[in-house]
Amino acid sequence: MRKLLIALLLFSFGSIYAGGYRVALQGQRMLGMAHAGISVFNNAETTFFNPAGMAFLEGKLNVSFGVSGIMSHVKFQNPEYNWMHETDNPLGTPFYLYATYKATDNINVGLAVYTPFGSSTVWHKWAGSDIVNDISMKVFYIQPSLAYKFSDMFSVSASLIMAYGGVLYNKDVNRYLTGDNGEKTNVQLDSGISGATGYAISLAFKPADNLSFGLNYRSSVTLDAQNGTATFNNVPAFLSNDLKNTNFSAELPMPAELGLGMSFKPMDKLLVAIDYNYTYWSIYKELRIEFDNDLPPSVADKKYKNTNTFRFGAEYQLNDKMFVRAGYYYDQSPVPEGHFSPETPSLDTNNFTFGFGYQMDKWSFDFSLLYLKGKERTDYTFVTGEGPVAHKFGGTYVNNAIIPGIGISYSIK
Amino acid sequence: MKKILNILVGLLFVSSFIACQPEFSNPINDQTYTSGEADFSNYVAVGNSLTAGYTNGTLYKSAQENSFPSILATQMKLAGGGDFTQPYLEDDTNDVGGMVFGSNVILEPKLIINASQGGPERINKTPTMDVTNIHAGPYNNMGVPGAKIFHLVASGYGNVANLATQQANPYFVRMASAPDNSIIEDVVAKNPTFFTLWIGNNDVLWYATSGGTGVDQNDTGNLDPSTYGPDDITNVNVFGAVYQQLVDALTANGAKGVVATIPDVASVPYFTTVPYNPIPLSDQSQVDALNAAYTQYNGGLQLAVQNNLITQDEADARTISFDLGANALVIEDEYLTDLSALGLPSIRQATADDLVVLPAMSVIGVAPDPNNPQMVYGVTIPLEDKWILSKDEIVTVRTATAGFNQVIQAVAASKNLPVADMAALMEEMKNGLVEEDGSFYTANYFDGSNLDNLVFGLDGVHPTPRGYAIIANKFIDVIEEAYGAKLPKVVPANYPTFDILPSN
Known part of the structure; x- marks a missing residue:
């Protein structure tokens, strides 16, 4: 099991800087149509979007695997100080793996492994280095589900969520402290991997062949890192007894998400899907790092707000093998004014998606492309750690991301 | 399968095409910073230790790099500013300052905190700068540590032969373009398009730091500064005449600039750190x-x-x-x-008034x-x-300072020059200054709890580079308001204070 976890973590998760550290890339077919899949029950991706939808899948066994490549850029400027910086983020490669199996006529079981949360932000030698130099957060969920079909129109599902993940986080201790080598004194925080559990429940309702509804609720999960390691680098000699390497604990909350979806077929070859997501970001009140030694805790106020996401997508069948897809969604930032921090520079974003599907007998291939454009935002956050008062750090942020993805599905009738 | 491959290649092609950088609606560019009515192409800073970058009891290489004129010139470069040269300090190989004359140490190296002892002390290293290692100027930074106002117009102040009689200044000896040139002659030779003039502190400071042992030449009416002792207060009429002469020389070719007031010396930590009742x-x-x-x-x-x-x-x-x-x-x-x-x-x-x-x-x-x-x-x-x-000596100091500042204000007004009120700023720095970003700075360094916020160096008189950054920001404010310029500020917290060593 441990080897598997480590293997999964080799994927870099990337950030899209939209809804907090949520990375909504959980199915190339659905992503082509704005990631609106709560009421679309046509392949194994439903194991994530709405496990109750498994009951309406045609195959005995359905498997989907996909991976995306996140290329994201964030730019920052503040003319008050002539600050101009941009992130140098590595390519993010979040993935998913889904499988469903029809155990009986009424019972379907499913397994989903996916990466709903993550971030990967690298700033180089920049003005906000006392907040973040780089951060990499990796969280994946393993979610077995059981769906029960009450009738040809209605099914329910319950899932267990096993979440694993952790954070690597580097920041300077403050704005001026340097080691005797002249380099900034920084601390590397490695939370290690912790696990926690949650659940999901969902409903699928298909009153007619050309009309479906879905509801999906995923609970919050809080990863409790108890044995993280804090490593101080470039410590000046006179502080060598104070800034000693130590252990720390911190809580990393993954918010709950409620989704409602509707899809319909206004004509035989056209599928239209609309999703609404409500994400309970208010769980992220602060990032508190408690050190095991005498160092004072590091506390960053977050005060995130719950967010709404609206998704509109469509799929058109060109012929018996080919599908084209397009979609748009608007993603709200959970970050309130005065708490906008460069380690998760999450902007309100407009998102445009495109997709192409190629279907053969048992195999199908899906390609997606997401273009994300953040709305420019001028905001700040308060930084503690220097004397009795906090200071402001802020400026104007803008971002974009381009995210191609490929998915492979397999189905046995 | 080939079709799928084609699609994949196409997708990556499209991705790389769209994956351009995001852009700001109003990005920082060549037009963001301007000099307004001023011309920063040849900025010359005139003054004393505060202009030279002196801190922690001496002038050392890394401190000079963070002198307020150097900080200011760096910002000006974004608005037409030219190169900014500073007096030669490459021979300060250990970055400790001080000075030697042959084998004699004539100026002590920098003050540091020895963590094993607690208090400030001179670093246990020998200075390497020799007063005879002359690198003739003029430079853009014409701040000369120790200069009183009348020294700026004195001939021979840079002549090594006059060191023995204390009529020369070791810093100016090293930088004077010719041994008998005065400081202001070198300044004028540099032909500034823009200047800062911050002079006069030493004309009252040394009286104060000596505990008032010098003579107040306002009482004696003595107008001949060549007869003054080092700890005397300069006669205000001498001050006024020389100040007018300096400003006339600086503005003769139409240069614009900023002049600065003299802080109340009783507001620096040198006088406010040790309580009267310890x-x-x-x-x-x-x-x-x-x-x-x-x-x-x-x-x-x-x-x-x-x-x-x-x-x-x-x-x-x-x-x-x-x-x-x-x-x-x-x-x-x-x-x-x-x-x-x-x-x-x-x-x-003693009472609280002493x-x-x-x-x-x-x-x-x-x-x-x-x-x-x-x-x-x-x-x-x-x-x-x-x-x-004592409280009577404080009155003497404050009266003299007020007199000098009246001269500065009056001469500036007559020449239509803006005044940077450093007297007010240094008072704020003492009491606790809050920057625009909320950063808090104080002079109160011996209570030990606030290493983060210090702006005065260990000599108790001079700001640290962090304090000089605050001073540079103040000059920027004044320049922007007076000349319609726009310059970026610096973040004082990014600048150093003093060295803390585990042992010395």
């Missing part, structure tokens, strides 16, 4: 013993009152008494009525004779005048 007594027998030691003196004062030699008020002010708790220092005070005929010294206890100079820290509480531990400086041995700026 003697804690917790033992009643100690209190009784000390009071007994002064019974004779106190009795003598009453005798003097009865003989109408002093008033009852003076006797009360001079009466020495100790209690449990914090007690005031016993000090000498030349302003008291001389009762030496009665065998009574001119001593009293300022104790920073170096007194090393004396107070010390028993100079190990065989006589009862005789302790500040308690049973009165502190000498040089350790105390």
